[in-house]
Amino acid sequence: MSEPIFSRIAIIGVGLIGSSIARAAVEYGAAGEVILYDADTGVRARSEEIGLGTVAPTLEAAVSDADCVIVCVPVGAIGAVAAGAVPNMKYGAILTDVGSVKSEAAKALHAASDGRIHVIPGHPIAGTEQSGPDAGFATLFRGAWHILTPLSGQDEAYQTATDALAAFWKQLGARVEAMDSGRHDRVLAITSHLPHLIAFNIVTTAFDLESVEEGEVVKYSAGGFRDFTRIAASDPVMWRDVFLNNKDAVLECLGRFSEDLAVLQRAIRWGDGDTLIREFTRARTIRKAIIDAGQDSRAVNFGRNSPETEDED
Numbered sequence: 001m002s003e004p005i006f007s008r009i010a011i012i013g014v015g016l017i018g019s020s021i022a023r024a025a026v027e028y029g030a031a032g033e034v035i036l037y038d039a040d041t042g043v044r045a046r047s048e049e050i051g052l053g054t055v056a057p058t059l060e061a062a063v064s065d066a067d068c069v070i071v072c073v074p075v076g077a078i079g080a081v082a083a084g085a086v087p088n089m090k091y092g093a094i095l096t097d098v099g100s101v102k103s104e105a106a107k108a109l110h111a112a113s114d115g116r117i118h119v120i121p122g123h124p125i126a127g128t129e130q131s132g133p134d135a136g137f138a139t140l141f142r143g144a145w146h147i148l149t150p151l152s153g154q155d156e157a158y159q160t161a162t163d164a165l166a167a168f169w170k171q172l173g174a175r176v177e178a179m180d181s182g183r184h185d186r187v188l189a190i191t192s193h194l195p196h197l198i199a200f201n202i203v204t205t206a207f208d209l210e211s212v213e214e215g216e217v218v219k220y221s222a223g224g225f226r227d228f229t230r231i232a233a234s235d236p237v238m239w240r241d242v243f244l245n246n247k248d249a250v251l252e253c254l255g256r257f258s259e260d261l262a263v264l265q266r267a268i269r270w271g272d273g274d275t276l277i278r279e280f281t282r283a284r285t286i287r288k289a290i291i292d293a294g295q296d297s298r299a300v301n302f303g304r305n306s307p308e309t310e311d312e313d
Contacts, residue, residue: 004032005168010066012059012081014038014047015235016127017098018072019136021172022052027138030171037062038133047133060088068165071097071109076241079108086112094161096122100188100238102149102181104245118161121149121181124174125192129233142173149181189249193242194257197250199231200239 009031011018018036025031034053038044048055056062063069063085071081078097086095095117099105106121113119126144128135146169150162166176179187206217206225221229243250267275 002029002171004029005164005171006031006067008033008035008066009168010035010037010056010062010069011053011072012037012062012069012085013072014043014052014133015072015131016135017124017140018070019047019052019133020126020138020140021070021072021098021136022047023136023138024141024172025168026053028171028173030168031068035062035066043133050133052133052136059084063093064088065090066093068094068096068168071095071099074235074238074241075099075101075105075108075245078105079111082109082112086114086117089117091116092118092157092161094118094120094165096120096165098122098124100192100242101246102147102184106149106181118158119151120162120165122165122169123147123149123184123188124169125188126174127234129230131235139173141169144174146174146176147184148176148178149184150178185246186249186252189246189253193246193250194253196231196234196239197243197254198257199228202228203232 009021009025011022011034014022014036018038022034022036025034035056036044036047036053037056037059038047039059044055047053059081066089069085069089071078071085073081078099082095089095095109095113096119097105097109099121100123102121102123106119109119109121124141124144124146126140128140148162148166148169151158162178169176202225209217217225263275264279266272267279
């Protein structure tokens with residue numbers, strides 16, 4: 001086992017990502033000690049019960065001697081957590097997050113900073129539709145991308161802290177890349193946020209159709225619809241905050257999507273098979289590129305587990 005990158009980390013928010021970080025940090029030796037805190041007393045109790053780490057009674061106690069504080073709460077709550085954490089953090093410690101929207105998260109983290117600590121926003125592109133301290137697993141980040149959005153033009157100490165944080169995530173098995181926060185939000189709007197919005201919409205539309213019984217939607221669900229329901233089962237609070245905090249990029253992508261959808265709608269209406277073949281063929285080439293990049297599998301069901309045991313996004 002490798003030497004720990006950090007002697008002590010504090011994880012604030014013990015949901016899927018927070019509990020997975022806790023498990024991975026211990027299993028792969030990335031941290032000497034893991035301290036946990038969650039505002040929900042029930043989550044704290046369960047985290048202690050299943051042995052995720054040392055559970056602190058307060059936010060202040062959790063962060064007071066941590067080398068790295070990882071904020072794992074919905075984007076809308078990052079500012080309040082950071083404001084409570086920073087005054088109690090030690091000089092030179094790292095404050096990072098796992099939010100899916102980086103521009104607003106970075107603003108919230110930097111607004112709370114007092115100049116004594118290193119603020120380095122981040123986002124692991126990994127997850128499932130599950131939530132809570134029991135949902136995490138140590139291998140969640142293996143082979144996944146972790147995007148860091150550090151400030152540019154900082155001093156040597158900040159760069160050293162950034163390198164240490166990158167090394168931590170690499171030890172958890174992630175591939176680390178630095179990116180401008182605005183670019184991150186534009187990329188994730190199309191690769192993650194819009195697909196989730198579409199999934200939420202398709203599932204509710206299916207259940208609202210007056211011409212189809214709700215029981216029939218469940219009984220005759222094909223694989224495609226089942227995949228949409230899996231995505232739509234994700235944490236509503238987290239996704240509400242994602243869309244409200246990345247609205248410009250999402251709305252831009254949604255506008256383009258609506259235009260492209262209108263092309264397909266017209267082709268179907270007018271029996272334009274050539275257009276359908278052309279667009280469907282283009283889509284297949286993108287699928288192949290994703291497989292060739294090692295981001296998915298050719299296996300049946302895209303290499304995922306069966307619906308009964310499925311847990312990877």
